Amino acid sequence: MTLPLEGVRVLDLSRLLPGGFCSLMLADFGADVLKVEDTGLGDYVRWATPSYEGVEDSAKSALFLALNRGKRSIRLNLKTDEGRDVLLRLVGESDVVLESFRPGVLDRLGVGYETMREVNPAIVYCAITGYGQDGPLRERSGHDMNYLGLVGLLGLTGDAGGPPVQAAGQIADLGGGALMAAFGILAALRERDRSGEGQLVDVSMADGALSWLAMVAARYLAEDVVPRRGDLELAGSLVCYRPYECADGWVTLGALEPKFWQAWCRGVGREDLVEQQFARPGSEAHREVEAVFHARTREEWRAFASEHDCCLEPVLELDEALESELVRAREMVVELDQPGAQRQVRLLGVPVKLSRTPGDANRSPGPGLGEHTREVLAGLGYASDEIAALLESGAAAGPVAEFDPPTPFLS
Numbered sequence: 001m002t003l004p005l006e007g008v009r010v011l012d013l014s015r016l017l018p019g020g021f022c023s024l025m026l027a028d029f030g031a032d033v034l035k036v037e038d039t040g041l042g043d044y045v046r047w048a049t050p051s052y053e054g055v056e057d058s059a060k061s062a063l064f065l066a067l068n069r070g071k072r073s074i075r076l077n078l079k080t081d082e083g084r085d086v087l088l089r090l091v092g093e094s095d096v097v098l099e100s101f102r103p104g105v106l107d108r109l110g111v112g113y114e115t116m117r118e119v120n121p122a123i124v125y126c127a128i129t130g131y132g133q134d135g136p137l138r139e140r141s142g143h144d145m146n147y148l149g150l151v152g153l154l155g156l157t158g159d160a161g162g163p164p165v166q167a168a169g170q171i172a173d174l175g176g177g178a179l180m181a182a183f184g185i186l187a188a189l190r191e192r193d194r195s196g197e198g199q200l201v202d203v204s205m206a207d208g209a210l211s212w213l214a215m216v217a218a219r220y221l222a223e224d225v226v227p228r229r230g231d232l233e234l235a236g237s238l239v240c241y242r243p244y245e246c247a248d249g250w251v252t253l254g255a256l257e258p259k260f261w262q263a264w265c266r267g268v269g270r271e272d273l274v275e276q277q278f279a280r281p282g283s284e285a286h287r288e289v290e291a292v293f294h295a296r297t298r299e300e301w302r303a304f305a306s307e308h309d310c311c312l313e314p315v316l317e318l319d320e321a322l323e324s325e326l327v328r329a330r331e332m333v334v335e336l337d338q339p340g341a342q343r344q345v346r347l348l349g350v351p352v353k354l355s356r357t358p359g360d361a362n363r364s365p366g367p368g369l370g371e372h373t374r375e376v377l378a379g380l381g382y383a384s385d386e387i388a389a390l391l392e393s394g395a396a397a398g399p400v401a402e403f404d405p406p407t408p409f410l411s
Contacts, residue, residue, distance in 0.1 A: 003030025160230025176208025
């Protein structure tokens with residue numbers, strides 16, 4: 001079966017999560033993703049967390065494998081003329097370049113967007129940064145929490161009077177960066193089908209995260225009323241739409257439409273609460289609802305939700321979620337063969353389901369550091385003696401048999 005992005009060639013110069021997740025989605029749907037890593041440690045995410053037991057390559061952390069299945073790896077030193085020449089040859093044969101450096105880094109190395117466009121006018125160049133290619137913060141460093149704080153999302157998350165609450169998932173990195181980049185790349189490729197020309201895709205994780213506040217910002221821009229933490233209807237300020245503690249854990253009630261709230265009230269024998277659907281936390285109605293929830297276990301509430309259609313579900317721990325019937329049925333945990341591993345590596349599956357040409361999470365495991373350097377150079381037309389010279393000079397590097405890993409920074 002031909003995958004939808006088969007034939008699309010992507011050079012991924014990014015590191016860590018946003019770029020890695022973006023190119024993972026492209027690879028899962030058939031794109032040929034070549035990781036361009038440096039001749040030192042390569043992508044930092046290789047060293048982020050402990051490796052799977054028995055995996056041969058010590059530079060394959062669990063997080064690296066999760067983000068890099070289906071990709072290849074070449075190691076280049078872009079501080080050398082020869083390394084830059086190899087990169088530009090690759091650009092000439094590619095469709096997409098993805099990078100996550102601060103603005104201007106590749107320009108200073110002499111291989112920025114304008115140089116790449118001279119080599120290949122059809123190249124789609126996507127740059128994921130914290131604050132964009134222009135603006136007052138273009139040079140500023142940052143991480144997910146910083147972006148969420150600056151665009152107002154973090155400040156609105158949590159209960160009134162309490163501290164801002166960090167989400168367990170990286171909203172800005174993934175939702176504001178990786179997903180926006182994947183969309184921008186595909187939009188630019190579609191436009192290129194008509195014009196024959198590539199373009200620069202400027203993705204700011206701060207911009208992308210701000211767009212997640214579409215409904216909240218729309219109300220403020222229309223009514224000029226500043227929302228505060230604990231005041232948002234869809235963030236816990238209504239008794240009908242909140243998490244509740246039960247006898248042995250937590251559940252979520254999402255009875256936003258009146259029919260769902262009525263179903264819950266009638267199901268628990270409390271029709272007197274029907275008119276209190278939009279009461280606020282701390283009210284007498286809220287205390288009554290809390291008491292009702294606390295009287296039953298999570299499993300009892302699960303059974304209740306099967307009988308009464310009221311948007312009620314348990315709050316699962318991650319291990320429970322990953323072993324759940326829903327996740328299994330949707331194939332959201334997959335098993336991959338990994339050379340040298342004592343057992344199959346389990347990773348998250350492909351979240352986008354296409355009916356005719358579904359993505360394939362099992363194309364190949366994550367590449368070893370520089371595993372495909374010789375193969376790629378030969379494919380570019382370098383002769384064996386030229387490849388040997390590039391490796392000897394340090395302009396390129398292949399895989400290493402032994403590597404002294406740094407201390408994991410996300411252990």
